[in-house]
Amino acid sequence: MRKKKQIYYHLMMFPGLFLLIIFTFVPMFGVVMAFQNYIPAKGILGSKWVGLQNFKTIFTLRDSRQIFSNTIIISFWKIFLKSVVPVSFALLINEVENKFVKSSVQTIVYLPHFLSWVVFASVVQMIFSLEGPVNKVIGSVGLEPIMFLGTNQWFRKIIIFTESWKEFGYASIVYFAALTGIDPGLYEAASIDGATRFKKLIHITLPGILPIILIMLTMELPNILSAGFDQIYNLYNPLVYDTGDILDTFVYRMGMTKRQYSIGTAVGLIKSTLGMILILTANKLVTTFSDRRMF
Amino acid sequence: MGKAVMKKRIRFADIIIYMITIALALACLLPLLNMAAISFSNSAAATAGRVGILPVDFTVNSYAKLLKEAQYWRSLMISFARTILGTIINIVLVIVMAYPLSKSTREFYAQKIYMRIVLFAMLFNGGMIPTYLVVNKLGLCDTLWSLILPSAVGVGNVILLMNFFRSVPKELEEATQIDGANPFQTLWNVFIPMSKPCIATIILFCAVGHWNDYFTGILYISKIRNYPLQTYIQSVTASFDISRVTDPKKIQEYLTISEKTLNAAKIVVSTLPLMIMYPFVTKYFKDGIVVGAVKE
Numbered sequence: 302m303r304k305k306k307q308i309y310y311h312l313m314m315f316p317g318l319f320l321l322i323i324f325t326f327v328p329m330f331g332v333v334m335a336f337q338n339y340i341p342a343k344g345i346l347g348s349k350w351v352g353l354q355n356f357k358t359i360f361t362l363r364d365s366r367q368i369f370s371n372t373i374i375i376s377f378w379k380i381f382l383k384s385v386v387p388v389s390f391a392l393l394i395n396e397v398e399n400k401f402v403k404s405s406v407q408t409i410v411y412l413p414h415f416l417s418w419v420v421f422a423s424v425v426q427m428i429f430s431l432e433g434p435v436n437k438v439i440g441s442v443g444l445e446p447i448m449f450l451g452t453n454q455w456f457r458k459i460i461i462f463t464e465s466w467k468e469f470g471y472a473s474i475v476y477f478a479a480l481t482g483i484d485p486g487l488y489e490a491a492s493i494d495g496a497t498r499f500k501k502l503i504h505i506t507l508p509g510i511l512p513i514i515l516i517m518l519t520m521e522l523p524n525i526l527s528a529g530f531d532q533i534y535n536l537y538n539p540l541v542y543d544t545g546d547i548l549d550t551f552v553y554r555m556g557m558t559k560r561q562y563s564i565g566t567a568v569g570l571i572k573s574t575l576g577m578i579l580i581l582t583a584n585k586l587v588t589t590f591s592d593r594r595m596f
Numbered sequence: 597m598g599k600a601v602m603k604k605r606i607r608f609a610d611i612i613i614y615m616i617t618i619a620l621a622l623a624c625l626l627p628l629l630n631m632a633a634i635s636f637s638n639s640a641a642a643t644a645g646r647v648g649i650l651p652v653d654f655t656v657n658s659y660a661k662l663l664k665e666a667q668y669w670r671s672l673m674i675s676f677a678r679t680i681l682g683t684i685i686n687i688v689l690v691i692v693m694a695y696p697l698s699k700s701t702r703e704f705y706a707q708k709i710y711m712r713i714v715l716f717a718m719l720f721n722g723g724m725i726p727t728y729l730v731v732n733k734l735g736l737c738d739t740l741w742s743l744i745l746p747s748a749v750g751v752g753n754v755i756l757l758m759n760f761f762r763s764v765p766k767e768l769e770e771a772t773q774i775d776g777a778n779p780f781q782t783l784w785n786v787f788i789p790m791s792k793p794c795i796a797t798i799i800l801f802c803a804v805g806h807w808n809d810y811f812t813g814i815l816y817i818s819k820i821r822n823y824p825l826q827t828y829i830q831s832v833t834a835s836f837d838i839s840r841v842t843d844p845k846k847i848q849e850y851l852t853i854s855e856k857t858l859n860a861a862k863i864v865v866s867t868l869p870l871m872i873m874y875p876f877v878t879k880y881f882k883d884g885i886v887v888g889a890v891k892e
Contacts, residue, residue, distance in 0.1 A: 317693040323734075405621070408875075409625055410620060417826050498609065556724060569726075596752075
């Protein structure tokens, strides 16, 4: 019986493992392209080996420095807002006593998370377009209209702001959960001592959810290299490559448009390697400082 | 006296709080309301940017036009097909992988090695280009399978469900095994019913992911007739997809054929399945089951 059970378990693992091998592990061997001058007609076995040449090219390109810094700057601000805004929102709604308002607002703010960036980007494009409402307001006070998505000065700010707009509600779920976990006795005791609403917020609520804020921040660490491909791909254009081009969009254009497979793969490899280190670090931090783990 | 002042202050704070929260909720509703308003508006008003949250010169013209656009409905059917088929494959694979992985090494001697393989697949990947080359080599490009198979195994979901399975009481499992049930029967009769909320959440997220995904379509599908819906919408609404078009004349062309009201109608219809399902599914993710780290 015991032996038979083992066979069943192997059988269960097989289909998923088979697909993982083909679509995840086989491509991992494809990273050798990063060390070759890959030519599609010759294939991986026939292409010339160039060692670290592609990486040298990447590090000397002015563009790539720009792309790395763009990625990190955009994701830094996104991560920052992804904790500040949802936490503030959760704290705000925690103060709302009307149950109907509370639950309807919650349901509504989760909604944008479920829209695709294709849909959300066309809304963003419209709102920030030259004829859009934002420029209408700017025009009404007598200022020149601004091409928000076409100027380097504004592009990043729009990216960071719209990401927060789309995701703040959904990101606040975890803080709602943490808030309900705070012992109501603490508030009662504080009320008896004559603490004001604000004092309770500072001395009970915030310390109560601080651990979860730190955990969520740590878990965002690996995303520092992502910066949100779907959003940027749907909003950027060549005018704002200087501030908006990130690792993933660069890899996409290198590989799929310019057919520079080797350079694209090399940048991808740098990203996956650093990404792996970051995930492991984040997991280590989370397990060390809390009773949770990422995987 | 002191008390009265205090009461007034609290009321004032309450008003502010209500105003901000309601404003934020509106900010989240606005995009969709605006899209809907544009889709029902007169084309000239929409182009001039005169449409807010209510239609201007109400008309259903753009929907009449949309009905005649065969490719839209073809893409919609493709999206339905991939969402249903893709989600079924996702969830079946997640369940059958999570179960053996939830066993201890004493119960399943190879658990550790499988776990290492799965974890490695989560931590590292070959990247976009090598994956594309594999899919292309297998002749999957321009088929429905290219939208489903490369992401068929969601490793994160496997780990999520695995942790859920581990919390199922051992006694239940032992009881079925005394009755001589094989692992498939145990999984079906005990573990799946016990993990319904978790499985429902995973199904929800896989389905939304499939429905919303446009990028695998861009990557693996070259013929427009095979585009899933979001890829199709992306190709018509992106004012110009510069990474593909280099000829300035083409860009001009893209700009002139972009029809605001029709595109809005396309977007509205594409979000309808989501909107219809939304009220029924909110309770699953409200529990916060998918967010946050796993508790030890």
